[in-house]
Amino acid sequence: xxxxxxxxxxxxxxxxxxxxxxxxxxxxxxxxxxxxxxxxxxxxxxxxxxxxxxxxxxxxxxxxxxxxxxxxxxxxxxxxxxxxxxxxxxxxxxxxxxxxxxxxxxxxxxxxxxxxxxxxxxxxxxxxxxxxxxxxxxxxxxxxxxxxxxxxxxxxxxxxxxxxxxxxxxxxxxxxxxxxxxxxxxxxxxxxxxxxxxxxxxxxxxxxxxxxxxxxxxxxxxxxxxxxxxxxxxxxxxxxxxxxxxxxxxxxxxxxxxxxxxxxxxxxxxxxxxxxxxxxxxxxxxxxxxxxxxxxxxxxxxxxxxxxxxxxxxxxxxxxxxxxxxxxxxxxxxxxxxxxxxxxxxxxxxxxxxxxxxxxxxxxxxxxxxxxxxxxxxxxxxxxxxxxxxxxxxxxxxxxxxxxxxxxxxxxxxxxxxxxxxxxxxxxxxxxx
Numbered sequence: 001x002x003x004x005x006x007x008x009x010x011x012x013x014x015x016x017x018x019x020x021x022x023x024x025x026x027x028x029x030x031x032x033x034x035x036x037x038x039x040x041x042x043x044x045x046x047x048x049x050x051x052x053x054x055x056x057x058x059x060x061x062x063x064x065x066x067x068x069x070x071x072x073x074x075x076x077x078x079x080x081x082x083x084x085x086x087x088x089x090x091x092x093x094x095x096x097x098x099x100x101x102x103x104x105x106x107x108x109x110x111x112x113x114x115x116x117x118x119x120x121x122x123x124x125x126x127x128x129x130x131x132x133x134x135x136x137x138x139x140x141x142x143x144x145x146x147x148x149x150x151x152x153x154x155x156x157x158x159x160x161x162x163x164x165x166x167x168x169x170x171x172x173x174x175x176x177x178x179x180x181x182x183x184x185x186x187x188x189x190x191x192x193x194x195x196x197x198x199x200x201x202x203x204x205x206x207x208x209x210x211x212x213x214x215x216x217x218x219x220x221x222x223x224x225x226x227x228x229x230x231x232x233x234x235x236x237x238x239x240x241x242x243x244x245x246x247x248x249x250x251x252x253x254x255x256x257x258x259x260x261x262x263x264x265x266x267x268x269x270x271x272x273x274x275x276x277x278x279x280x281x282x283x284x285x286x287x288x289x290x291x292x293x294x295x296x297x298x299x300x301x302x303x304x305x306x307x308x309x310x311x312x313x314x315x316x317x318x319x320x321x322x323x324x325x326x327x328x329x330x331x332x333x334x335x336x337x338x339x340x341x342x343x344x345x346x347x348x349x350x351x352x353x354x355x356x357x358x359x360x361x362x363x364x365x366x367x368x369x370x371x372x373x374x375x376x377x378x379x380x381x382x383x384x385x386x387x388x389x390x391x392x393x394x395x396x397x398x399x400x401x402x403x404x405x406x407x408x409x410x411x412x413x414x415x416x417x418x419x420x421x422x423x424x425x426x427x428x429x430x431x432x433x
Contacts, residue, residue, distance in 0.1 A: 059123075059124050059143040059174070059175045060073070060124055060143075062175045062177070062193055062194070063124045063126045063143065063175060063177060066126075066177045066178075066193055066220045066221075066236070067079070067126045067127070067177055068126075068127065068177075068178070068221070068262070068325050068378065069126070069325075069377050069378045069394075070324045070325065070338055070340070070341060070375070070376070070377045070378070071341060071375060071377050071396050072126070072377075074396065075094070075377045075394075075396040075398075076093060076094050076396065076397060076398030077091055077092070077093065077094075077377060077378065077394040077395070077396070077398055077400070078092040078093060078094060078125050078126065079091075079092045079125065079126060079127050079128050079378060079394075080092065080128070080378060080380070080392070080394050080400060081128045081129050081130050081138070081380065082130075082380055082382045082392050083130050083135075084130060084132060084382075084383075085135070086135060087102070087103040087104045088100055088101060088102050088103055089101050089103060089392070089400065089433070090128050090130065090138055090151075091394075091400065092125040092128055092140070093398075096118065096122050096123050096124070096125060096142075097116050097117065097118045098116070098117040098118075098122070098125065098128065098138070098140060098149070099114050099115070099116055099117075100114060100115040100116075100117070100138075100151055101114050101433055102114065103433070115151060115152070117138075117140075117149055117151070117165070119147060119165050119167070121142065121144040121145065121147060121167050122140060122142050122144075122147055122165075123142055123143045123144060124142055124143030124144075124175070125140055125141070125142045125143075126141050126142070126143075126175075126176065126177045126178075127140075127141040127176070127177065127178055127179045128140050128141070128179075129179050129180065129181055130181075131181055131185045131203075132181055132182075132183055132184070132185040133184065133185040134185055136150055136151045136152060137149070137150060137151075137185075137203075138151055139179050139181070139188055141176035141177065141178065141179045141190060142176060143174060143175050143176075144167070144169070144174060145167060145168060145169035145170070145173065145174060145176060146167070146168040146169070146176055146179070146188070146190055146201070147165050147166070147167050147168075148165065148166045148167075148168060148203065149164060149165050150164045150165075151164065152164070166206075168201060168206070168208065170195075170199055170208050170210065172194065172195050173190070173192050173194075173195045173197070173199055173208075173210075174192060174194060174195075175192050175193060175194055176190050176191065176192050177191060177192065177193060177220060177221070178190065178191040178219070178220065178221045178222045178223075179191075179222070180222050180223050180224040180231070181224065182224050182228055182245070183224065183226060183227065183228040184228060185203075186202065186203065186204065187200055187201065187202060187203070188200075188201040188203055189201070189222045189224060189231055189233075190222065191218075191219035191220060191221055191222040191233065191234075192218060192219060193217075193218035193219065193220055193236045194218050195218055195219070196212065196213045196216070196217055196218055196219075197210040197211060197212050197213065197219075198210075198211040198213065198219060198222065198231070198233045198243070199211075200248075211243070211248055213233070213235065213241070216235030216236075216237050216239030216240075216241075216252075217235050217236050217237050218235065218236050219233055219234065219235055219236070220234050220235065220236045220259060220260075221233075221234040221260065221262075221263060222234075223263050223264070223265060224245075225265045225269035225272070225287075226265055226266075226267055226268070226269045226330070227268060227269030227270075228245060228269070229244065229245055229246075229269055229287075230242050230243060230244060230245060230269060230287060231243040231245055232260075232263055232265075232272060232274075233250075234259065234260035234263065234274075235259065235260075236259055237259055238254065238255075238256040238257065238258055238259055239252055239253070239254050239256075240252065240253055240256070240259075240260045240274075241253075242272070242285075242287070253285075253299070256276055257276060257278070257279060258276045258277040258278050258279065259276070259277050260274050260275075260276060260277075261274075261275050261276055261277040261322075261323060261324065262274065262275045262323050262324060262325045262326040263275075263326065264326040264327060264328040264335070265328065266328065266332050266356055266360075267328075267330050267331060267332045268332075268356075269287070270286060270287050270288060271284055271285070271286055271287075271356060271360055272284060272285045272287070273302065273326060273328065273335070273360075274299075274326075275322070275323035275326060277322070278322055279322065280304070280305045280306045280307070280320060280321050280322050280323070280343075281301055281303060281304055281305060282301070282302050282303035282305065282323065282326075282337075282362070283299040283300060283301055283302065284299065284300055284302050284360050285299055285300075286300075300360075302360050302361075302362055303352070303362050305320050305321065305322075305323065305337070305339075305350075306320050306321075307319065307320035307321055307343065307344045307345075308320050317345060317348070317367070318344040318345060319339070319343075319344055319345025319348055319350065319367070320339070320343065320344055320345060321339045321340060321342070321343025321344060321345075321346075322339065322340045322342075322343055323337055323338070323339060323340070324338045324339060324340045324341075325337075325338045325378065325379060326338075327379045327380055327381050327391070328354070328381065329381035329383060329389040329391075329405070330381065330383045330389070331383065331389060331407070332354060332355075332356050333353065333354060333389065333405075333407045334351060334352070334353060334354065334365070334381065334389055334391070334405050334407075335351070335352045335354050335362065336349055336350070336351050336352075336368075336379045336381070336391055337349065337350045337351075337352070338376050338377075338378075338379055341375070345367075346375060347369065347370065347374065347375055347376070348367045348368065348369055348376070349367065349368035349369075349376045349379060349391075349393055350364070350367060351364075351365045351366050351367065351368065351391070351405070352364055352365055353365040368391065368393055368401075368403050370393070370395045370397075370399070370401065371395075371397070371399070374395040374396060374397050374399070375395065375396045376393050376394070376395055376396075377394050377395065377396050378393075378394040379391065379392065379393050379394070380392045382402075387406060387407060388404060388405050388406040388407055389404075389405050389407075390402050390403070390404055390405070391403040391404075391405060399432050399433070400432060400433050401432040402432065
């Protein structure tokens, strides 16, 4: 009975091949049968790896294709993260240095209040995230794995640091393209397109648990819901799963026309909005209960983003197309969209006003435009209390702008939003760094 529980837990958290290895050590009488099963499992896994193109591609190509940052290869900003509580932002640059910028200091002194983070393992950075309930813990996803930085407050001069970092690696789990902290900040999930496992890290213990994906290949994105109950794991194929974070059981969706390109959760964690690669639409799933089975079985279309021409402040704007990335503010009032670089209006960030009750509704709200020739590459909302939120936009020139949004009551909205509906105006940025 003890061996049964050991094998069951090992199969669940470390894979079938590891469970068979333990059984081979314990049961010598049936070693021939166990060896045969172990050979079959490893052969099937090798065949699955060979059938997936990602392991044979370079790390830079994989990162450029699957990064949430648009124009990852050429943009000065590879990714960025605004601290959830403190007035500072972490920016990963093209030279593999992560810069921590202080937003409180005057612009003339801001450069001198920055901290620079660099390590030999920190190459091809694709994603960074601050721990939710820690002032100085930063997770960095890179080509070599995950780096956990403990960042002190900046001093009067810039410093180049490499002594406050801990590197977390799992064999075969490289080219990390997506990270997400649990709301409590004790667990971190990561995704790699060359590894068909969802990896859950216990940061305090330094222990990694690998949850195997039976089908779908490697992972391209992971996102923890704000209520902590669920984790979205989108594969590099058309399959994506939503995991329940207590028992780590999942439900999967396999009827998508293409891979899940961008996702975001509502503040309650009951609604997940996503976009598919090559599809100019937004869809959503509802999760009302504790179990994954309580989620809606079929995705519902909530926005048509097909290209169109309309007038904003007397200017005709041609905009729309497929979605590259999404961001939803923590109040559920605003959603921002970046289009792919081959879509009309790719130099704009489209902003929608949203309402969750009685059903999810979206209404076009306006556009964010950078300086002449600038292209948006990444977006993130920063909450400013109940009255509004702050949208941070990273541009390909290396500039990051902060655009305030004040909340007003939404009018009656159409069943399916469209870019052809009237926009209110262009948004004006508050400041930039």
